[in-house]
Amino acid sequence: MEKIVLPEIENLNQIDVYIAHDGFQSAKKAFAQTPDALIDQVKKSGLRGRGGAAFSAGLKWSFMPKSTDKPKYLCINGDESEPGSFKDRQIFEYNPFQLIEGVIITCYAIGAKVAYLYVRGEYHKWIKLMQNAIDTAYEKGFLGEKMKETFGTQFSCDLFIHKGAGAYICGEESSLMNSIEGYRGYPRVKPPFPAQKGLWGCPTTINNVETITNVPPIISKGWEWFSKIGAPKHPGTILFGISGHVNKPGVYELPSGVLLTDLIYNYAGGVPGNKKIKCVIPGGSSMPPLRGDQLEGVKMDAESLKEVGSAIGTGGVMVMDEDTNLLKVLLRITKFYHHESCGQCTPCREGTSWMEKTLHRILDGHGTSNDLDLLVNVANNIEGNTICALGDAAAWPVKFMITRFRDEFEKYVNPNISLPVPNKVHSMRQTAVPLEDISK
Amino acid sequence: MEFKFTEENLKRIELAREKYPTALAAVMDTVYIAQEQNGYISNEVMEEIANVLGIDKVYVLSVVTFYTMYHTKPMGKYHVQVCTNVSCMLRGAYDIWDQVKGKLGIENMQVTPDGKFSLEEVECMGACGYAPMVAVNEDYFENLTKDKVEEILDSLK
Numbered sequence: 001m002e003k004i005v006l007p008e009i010e011n012l013n014q015i016d017v018y019i020a021h022d023g024f025q026s027a028k029k030a031f032a033q034t035p036d037a038l039i040d041q042v043k044k045s046g047l048r049g050r051g052g053a054a055f056s057a058g059l060k061w062s063f064m065p066k067s068t069d070k071p072k073y074l075c076i077n078g079d080e081s082e083p084g085s086f087k088d089r090q091i092f093e094y095n096p097f098q099l100i101e102g103v104i105i106t107c108y109a110i111g112a113k114v115a116y117l118y119v120r121g122e123y124h125k126w127i128k129l130m131q132n133a134i135d136t137a138y139e140k141g142f143l144g145e146k147m148k149e150t151f152g153t154q155f156s157c158d159l160f161i162h163k164g165a166g167a168y169i170c171g172e173e174s175s176l177m178n179s180i181e182g183y184r185g186y187p188r189v190k191p192p193f194p195a196q197k198g199l200w201g202c203p204t205t206i207n208n209v210e211t212i213t214n215v216p217p218i219i220s221k222g223w224e225w226f227s228k229i230g231a232p233k234h235p236g237t238i239l240f241g242i243s244g245h246v247n248k249p250g251v252y253e254l255p256s257g258v259l260l261t262d263l264i265y266n267y268a269g270g271v272p273g274n275k276k277i278k279c280v281i282p283g284g285s286s287m288p289p290l291r292g293d294q295l296e297g298v299k300m301d302a303e304s305l306k307e308v309g310s311a312i313g314t315g316g317v318m319v320m321d322e323d324t325n326l327l328k329v330l331l332r333i334t335k336f337y338h339h340e341s342c343g344q345c346t347p348c349r350e351g352t353s354w355m356e357k358t359l360h361r362i363l364d365g366h367g368t369s370n371d372l373d374l375l376v377n378v379a380n381n382i383e384g385n386t387i388c389a390l391g392d393a394a395a396w397p398v399k400f401m402i403t404r405f406r407d408e409f410e411k412y413v414n415p416n417i418s419l420p421v422p423n424k425v426h427s428m429r430q431t432a433v434p435l436e437d438i439s440k
Numbered sequence: 441m442e443f444k445f446t447e448e449n450l451k452r453i454e455l456a457r458e459k460y461p462t463a464l465a466a467v468m469d470t471v472y473i474a475q476e477q478n479g480y481i482s483n484e485v486m487e488e489i490a491n492v493l494g495i496d497k498v499y500v501l502s503v504v505t506f507y508t509m510y511h512t513k514p515m516g517k518y519h520v521q522v523c524t525n526v527s528c529m530l531r532g533a534y535d536i537w538d539q540v541k542g543k544l545g546i547e548n549m550q551v552t553p554d555g556k557f558s559l560e561e562v563e564c565m566g567a568c569g570y571a572p573m574v575a576v577n578e579d580y581f582e583n584l585t586k587d588k589v590e591e592i593l594d595s596l597k
Contacts, residue, residue: 081563082564083527084568086568121507160459162468163468163469163472165503165509166509168563179468182495182503183502184502184503241569243527243568243569243571245531250569250570285525285526318526324530329526332525332526
């Protein structure tokens with residue numbers, strides 16, 4: 001199976017190896033074309049953002065004003081703080097030069113001279129790896145002034161790392177820009193959108209690390225090739241990070257539209273102890289969870305997941321087996337959003353705290369059925385009433401976990417309730433890989 | 441207590457400053473450098489950061505109090521961070537959390553009397569596939585068992 005973002009080539013993180021595998025050829029090809037032609041190709045390729053919203057990357061680029069006297073900026077979002085998501089660090093570690101090449105091409109396409117790579121502060125090791133790669137790229141003439149000579153063009157761009165400092169909210173694009181500017185990571189009201197007024201009030205495009213890393217192969221192999229991989233409406237491969245109750249957790253690069261059950265049982269080796277699955281969160285903690293009995297036939301792409309009432313998010317799949325206490329899971333998720341709420345909007349600041357307190361009450365054994373309705377009510381009052389999507393991200397798990405697992409939650413508030421035969425609510429799949437083959 | 445940046449760090453701040461069109465944007469990098477030198481960010485440190493960058497002190501304060509990786513009080517020589525978010529929790533992070541708490545004899549955000557260890561319950565560190573995990577200062581330790589945690593803590597001198 002073809003890997004686009006993380007090809008299985010040894011030492012690809014060494015520049016010589018990267019160049020030997022046609023590295024920076026796609027940038028060369030790009031400079032021979034007009035920026036508009038590049039935007040057009042990325043648009044036609046169907047590449048969609050890998051950071052959560054799955055928005056068309058080419059379309060986003062085309063929002064950048066063509067004529068402006070202001071400088072333009074590119075931000076690459078490597079904040080990667082969504083629980084369940086750990087894919088960007090693989091790119092920093094194993095394929096940094098493809099990311100750099102993607103940055104060069106994107107900068108050229110949108111007319112930016114400076115790019116900022118925002119990496120979460122906890123990733124000390126990966127920041128060092130990435131900084132080394134950037135330094136090497138400067139040295140070898142793939143970034144900065146020397147680019148003009150290397151590529152024989154008039155264009156050059158700079159790439160800097162901006163180190164975050166432990167705020168989930170900075171993964172939100174406008175908050176990320178505030179953070180780069182040196183302010184608190186408060187999201188901004190939109191509109192104006194970043195393409196009109198972004199960094200320092202200048203036109204800015206913000207793309208996820210994985211999105212940008214997809215760009216060089218699209219330019220070198222053509223948009224038609226890319227558009228034929230995986231699900232037609234959400235083409236390409238996706239880095240699925242699978243965690244929780246699976247035998248072989250990790251990051252798997254697979255064509256979009258792969259079956260969720262395939263991902264869990266064939267690639268990730270199934271559930272330890274051959275237990276049944278109670279719940280799966282398919283795209284990072286803020287996405288609506290799926291019941292174990294809803295997993296058959298679910299495909300992992302933006303459109304298919306929307307149909308079953310969830311979303312692709314960052315592709316971080318969290319698997320929970322039949323013995324998982326969903327109340328504790330939901331409480332932990334809500335605690336996270338309460339902690340990470342920036343505090344600007346009242347519904348989110350107060351609502352997340354309310355939800356956490358109410359869930360605590362249930363866990364302490366003082367909950368009632370009404371509390372479940374209250375939680376859904378509070379969640380509904382957060383959703384859509386905040387500046388940024390963190391509000392929705394906090395509301396969705398509560399709302400959907402309780403409505404989709406109402407039977408379970410009724411049991412948490414009233415332990416005397418006996419649930420229907422558990423087998424009916426759980427995925428019945430068996431692990432496809434023989435258990436003895438799975439190394440611990 | 442007066443605080444002054446070392447010559448070397450002043451050069452690093454200058455480099456950080458060159459990345460951005462404004463001095464304010466270099467504040468996060470500068471706070472990191474200050475924290476590295478001083479261990480934590482006190483009032484005096486904030487003042488010096490503001491001086492060096494030529495910005496108002498309130499901007500430094502607003503950043504230091506917003507981001508969780510900046511500390512306004514001294515932390516231990518080894519800052520032990522245990523992730524207890526969902527993916528880690530599903531794989532026993534709370535057992536690890538209790539174990540570390542018990543072994544160090546301190547609670548969240550406390551420092552041992554000898555100043556050697558401090559402890560923090562952190563949110564998702566991006567190691568979900570290698571859970572449970574603990575980070576000590578800048579290093580990640582992944583795929584942990586109780587025995588491994590014991591070993592790691594014992595190795596910190």
